[in-house]
Amino acid sequence: xxxxxxxxxxxxxxxxxxxxxxxxxxxxxxxxxxxxxxxxxxxxxxxxxxxxxxxxxxxxxxxxxxxxxxxxxxxxxxxxxxxxxxxxxxxxxxxxxxxxxxxxxxxxxxxxxxxxxxxxxxxxxxxxxxxxxxxxxxxxxxxxxxxxxxxxxxxxxxxxxxxxxxxxxxxxxxxxxxxxxxxxxxxxxxxxxxxxxxxxxxxxxxxxxxxxxxxxxxxxxxxxxxxxxxxxxxxxxxxxxxxxxxxxxxxxxxxxxxxxxxxxxxxxxxxxxxxxxxxxxxxxx
Numbered sequence: 001x002x003x004x005x006x007x008x009x010x011x012x013x014x015x016x017x018x019x020x021x022x023x024x025x026x027x028x029x030x031x032x033x034x035x036x037x038x039x040x041x042x043x044x045x046x047x048x049x050x051x052x053x054x055x056x057x058x059x060x061x062x063x064x065x066x067x068x069x070x071x072x073x074x075x076x077x078x079x080x081x082x083x084x085x086x087x088x089x090x091x092x093x094x095x096x097x098x099x100x101x102x103x104x105x106x107x108x109x110x111x112x113x114x115x116x117x118x119x120x121x122x123x124x125x126x127x128x129x130x131x132x133x134x135x136x137x138x139x140x141x142x143x144x145x146x147x148x149x150x151x152x153x154x155x156x157x158x159x160x161x162x163x164x165x166x167x168x169x170x171x172x173x174x175x176x177x178x179x180x181x182x183x184x185x186x187x188x189x190x191x192x193x194x195x196x197x198x199x200x201x202x203x204x205x206x207x208x209x210x211x212x213x214x215x216x217x218x219x220x221x222x223x224x225x226x227x228x229x230x231x232x233x234x235x236x237x238x239x240x241x242x243x244x245x246x247x248x249x250x251x252x253x254x255x256x257x258x259x260x261x262x263x264x265x266x267x268x269x270x271x272x273x274x275x276x277x278x279x280x281x282x283x284x285x
Contacts, residue, residue, distance in 0.1 A: 011079050014041070014076065014079035014080050014083065015079045015080070015082055015083040016083060017035070017036065017039045017041045017080060017083065018079060018080035018081060018082060018083025018084040018086075018087065019083035019084070019086055019087035019090075020035045020039065020083075020087060021035045021036060021080070021083070021084050021087065022083060022084035022085060022086065022087025022088035022089075022090075022091065023087040023088070023090060023091045024091070024110075025084070025087075025088055025091065025170070025177065025178060031169060031170055031171075031172065031173060031177060032084070032170050032171075032177070033169075033170060033171050033172050033173040034113070034114065034117050034173040034239065036173075037117065037120070037121065037173045037235070038113070038116075038117055038120060038273060038276060039276075041080070042173070043224065044076055045076065045077075045080065045171075046171070046217070046220055046221045046224055047221055048072070048073040048074075048076040048077050049073075049077065049171070049213065049217035049221070050217045050218045050220070050221035050222075051072065051073045052070070052073040052074070052077065052213075052217070053213065053214055053217040053218045054218060055070050055073065056214065057214070103248075104248040104249065104258060104262045105261065105262060105265055107246050107247070107248040108248045108262040108263070108265040108266040108269075109265050109266065109268075109269045110246050110269075111243065111246050111247060111248055111266050111269075112265065112266040112267060112268065112269030112270035112271075112272075112273070113269045113270070113272075113273060114239055114242060114243060114246060115243060115266075115270050115273075116269065116270045116271075116272070116273025116274055116276075116277070117173065117239050117273060118236055118239045118240045118243070119273070119274065119277060120273060120276070120277045121173065121232050121233075121235045121236040121239060122134075122233075122236045123277060124229075124232040124236075125229045125230070125232040125233040125236065126229050129229045129230055129233050130233045130236060132230075132233070133230045133233035133234050133237065134233045134234070134236045134237035134240070135237060136234055136237060137233070137234035137235060137236065137237025137238040137239075137240075137241065138237035138238070138240050138241040139237070139241070140237075140238065140241065141237065141238045141239075141240070141241025141242050142241040142244065144241075156200070156201065156204045158184055158186060159186055159189060159190070159201060159204050159205050159208065160204050160205070160207060160208040160211075161184070161208065162180065162181050162184040162186035162205075162208065163186075163204075163205045163206070163207070163208025163209045163211075163212060164208045164209075164211050164212040164215065165180050165184070165212070166178075166180045166181050166186075166208075166209070166212065167208075167209050167211075167212025167213055167215075167216060168212055168215070168216045171216055171217070171220060172220075172235070172238065173235045173238060173239060189201065190205060193205070248262050248266070
């Protein structure tokens with residue numbers, strides 16, 4: 001990763017991006033990776049996680065390690081993590097309440113964001129490669145999102161495996177880590193564990209996240225470096241395949257009086273992403 005000397009503005013920007021990523025993690029329909037991609041931090045995040053992974057492996061193997069490399073990673077990850085923790089807390093206290101009282105508004109906004117992200121990632125890949133690889137991501141996301149959620153107490157092994165897969169889903173745009181936990185029946189278990197401060201379950205979950213970090217971070221960076229267009233095409237398919245799951249009226253009765261408001265929120269969030277996409281393309285040219 002190139003040398004990155006952050007200014008206060010850079011650090012604030014990372015904290016804000018982390019806040020947005022943490023905010024959506026409660027929702028089992030949109031991933032933090034999607035927000036990272038849309039806010040222009042995805043490449044830097046993957047690189048920082050990959051460098052930190054390699055540094056950690058060298059530390060365990062008692063090889064020489066570079067403290068400068070560690071600082072380059074932490075200067076990205078630390079403010080993002082700080083923002084994510086705050087965003088997650090705010091989401092639990094506010095977004096969850098809105099999701100219970102006005103779910104269609106929340107899912108309308110999320111649907112618009114993800115639909116915009118489909119355009120964003122589609123424009124980041126060549127048409128020929130998009131045609132080849134987007135269906136792969138679409139099929140995977142559709143099949144995964146068709147899996148029913150489970151509501152049961154999860155064993156410690158399932159908690160560990162769920163955490164590993166949730167980290168992988170978190171770093172990939174299109175699949176929500178929360179939904180992975182929901183499918184595996186871990187979401188309810190973890191909510192209860194954090195609420196009751198069940199240290200054993202929490203520590204097993206954190207160990208799973210750490211393992212997921214070691215397993216997924218570096219391979220994704222390699223793919224991003226060598227096959228960026230193909231990976232973006234797969235991301236585009238993953239995002240498109242997730243739209244069915246977050247359609248605002250999937251599990252709610254359509255109320256004509258609220259349709260206009262939901263559509264307005266949906267279009268507004270979609271327009272925000274379109275403006276960001278245009279600004280990014282204009283800056284590149």
